[in-house]
Amino acid sequence: MFGYVRPLKPELKVLEYEQYKACYCALCHCLGECYGLFSRAFLSYDFVFLAMLLWEDSRPVEYKREACVTNPFKKCPSCTRNELFELCAGYSVILTYWKLRDSASDDAFGKAAASGVSAALLKGAYRKAAGRYAEFDELVRANLDELAALESANEPSIDKAADRFAALLAGAAAHIKDEARSRVISQLLYHTGRWIYISDAVNDIKKDCERQNYNPIALKFGITDGVLSENTAAELKLTLTHSLNDISAAFSLMPENPWHGILKNIIYLGMPEVTRQVFAGEYEDIDYRLHIKK
């Protein structure tokens, strides 16, 4: 996806930071083992969040030391692989593949070619993941198709466009058996998807206006120079605040799992901080990567 869902690193405990890295490493190992080296290049923070969110409260976290692809001589802590990591890795491959296919047909020539090549390289991994998680694959494809149709029709409703991406992400909770749990996580993911989509549209508005790409914010508010007026920014911040509140309200209804501290950091601090950065135009500038070094 996009990597917008991330913790506010300075507010993580040292222990939590190590745990976060171990979770990231587990997903990366899972991708490598199940879907090949290339699929690892597309792992984003959003899927670490997904793995932590879908983690059942009774499931313990186990750690082991494993050699890393970036430095095979040093072993570092990683969570033990389980079917939840496999599911998140599979979802990551499916979503990445369709996003790449999408940009191969949309973007400017150079980038489209690069996306096309990447999608071709990922095809084998995608087939494997889609075979295993056919329902999610179908859902992603259907929603991205509808989104593409809205884009080519120049749909000016921000909510209508965001709804397709949000529904796609909410689908990641569809496999949960317990009805209440499924409802809570699905609502949380819906608003996470809405927040990601709108934040991304704010972040890209300048670029989209220059290249005349589809951007629902530009269409709705008639923006051609890529600059948000104060009123427009306030209105968008308001709408994002509502989604962040819905995420918090859903999160309050989840029992605490082993990742609770990190999830609290991401939801109450990380996401509001990313919102602030996106509007301040600092999102690309601040190096908030976690420096996952070995």
Next chain:
Amino acid sequence: MKDPYSVLGVSPNASDEDIKKAYRELARKYHPDNYHDNPLADLAQEKMKDINEAYDAITKQRSGTSYSGAGGAYGSSYSGGSGYSGHTDFAAVRDALNRGDISRAEQLLDSASNRNAEWHFLMGSVYYRKGWYNEAHDMYRRAVSMDPGNAEYLQALNYMERGGQAYRPAGYNQSAGLDACAICSILMCMKMCCNCR
């Protein structure tokens, strides 16, 4: 029945004061104001009921006398959202909204030809329930501009513009915290002061 102490997340040896504190924090967390027209309001209401019962049971147990509902102070205002009533051209739509049948309400509105202020207000309510907040905001604004004297529309618009509300635990309040740059510069200063690497 569940163990009332585990519902409140306290040990059976906790002091009365600690129990009250835990109860208040949970009541703040599941307060109906945090689930205004929220699709998960019923789940929050159940939680509220559990903690009220647990608190009552503990107080009763500890006082040794019959004790009548101290916890009842919270949670009594769960009345299924704002309730859509009053004079209306769209009784069936308000009915569907009150039942929580959002798609039926939307369907009825889509086929209605009389798009007056109330139509815009109700459409705003449909969007609000779906989490389409930007569309909801537009609709509420239209309703208010078409009928500025209507208190119901104005209230919905005001609530919308206040940004809603949600529970945040102590220490996670956005406005109270330092911003990231301040934290970074503090960390950098500290790194210069202490010589360790």
